Amino acid sequence: ARQLSPTERHERVVTLLEAAGYKGLHEGSSKRRPAEKYERRRIKDLPEDQRRIVQALVCIAQRPEVIVMDCALEGLELEIQARLLKMMKRMKQECKTVVLCMSDDINQVVYLSDTLIIVDASGKCFGEKGPTQELLERPRSPLTEAHIGKALEPRVPSAGDGKATKRKVVGEELADECAELLGNATLEGAWIPPKYT
Numbered sequence: 001a002r003q004l005s006p007t008e009r010h011e012r013v014v015t016l017l018e019a020a021g022y023k024g025l026h027e028g029s030s031k032r033r034p035a036e037k038y039e040r041r042r043i044k045d046l047p048e049d050q051r052r053i054v055q056a057l058v059c060i061a062q063r064p065e066v067i068v069m070d071c072a073l074e075g076l077e078l079e080i081q082a083r084l085l086k087m088m089k090r091m092k093q094e095c096k097t098v099v100l101c102m103s104d105d106i107n108q109v110v111y112l113s114d115t116l117i118i119v120d121a122s123g124k125c126f127g128e129k130g131p132t133q134e135l136l137e138r139p140r141s142p143l144t145e146a147h148i149g150k151a152l153e154p155r156v157p158s159a160g161d162g163k164a165t166k167r168k169v170v171g172e173e174l175a176d177e178c179a180e181l182l183g184n185a186t187l188e189g190a191w192i193p194p195k196y197t
Helices: 006-019 034-039 048-061 078-095 106-112 132-137 142-149 173-180
Strands: 066-070 098-102 115-119 126-131
Touching: 006 048, 048 066, 048 078, 066 078, 078 098, 078 106, 078 173, 098 106, 106 132, 106 173, 115 132, 115 142, 126 132, 126 142, 132 142
Parallel strands: 066 098
Antiparallel strands: 115 126
C-alpha cells in the first residue's frame, strides 16, 4: 500500500475530525482550527469520550472491510453519536463495509442495521434473527418482544381493516439528530479514505 505523505496524513486527520464534529475556524478568528488542535494530542491524554471518538475515526481511516461496534457510542453526546452513525452508514453504502453493531440502544441498531439478531444479556439465549424492520413490526419471540417492546410504540389497529399499524421506535431523538445532519458539508464531503492497493 502507498504510504501517505505528512501533508496527506494531516489533511486526512483534520477532515475526519471535522466530519465527527470538531468544526473549523469561526469567521474572523485567527486561531487554528479546533480539529488541528486535537490532531496533535496523544490518545492516552484525551478524556474517555474523546478517546472513543478517536478510536472510531482511526478505524474508519483504515477503510476496513468489517467494523465491529460493541457499545462504541454509549454515553457519547447525541450529535456525536449521530455523526459517527452517519459515517458508518456511508462506509456501508459506498465502501461496502460490513458493520456489526452490538448495543442495548435499539435506536443505534435500527439506524445502522439491515439485519437484527436478538440475544439476552448473557449472550447465551438466542431470540431471533431477521430483517430489522420486519422484527420491529412483527417480533415472533418473547425474548425479542421483551428487548424491543419497551422501545416501541404499542400496536394500534388501523381503522377499518383490522390490521396493526406500523410500529416505530419511541424516543427518536437520535433519528432526528441524524436527519438534521442531512446536507452537512463535512459529513457529505470527501472524508472517506481512498482505497490504496
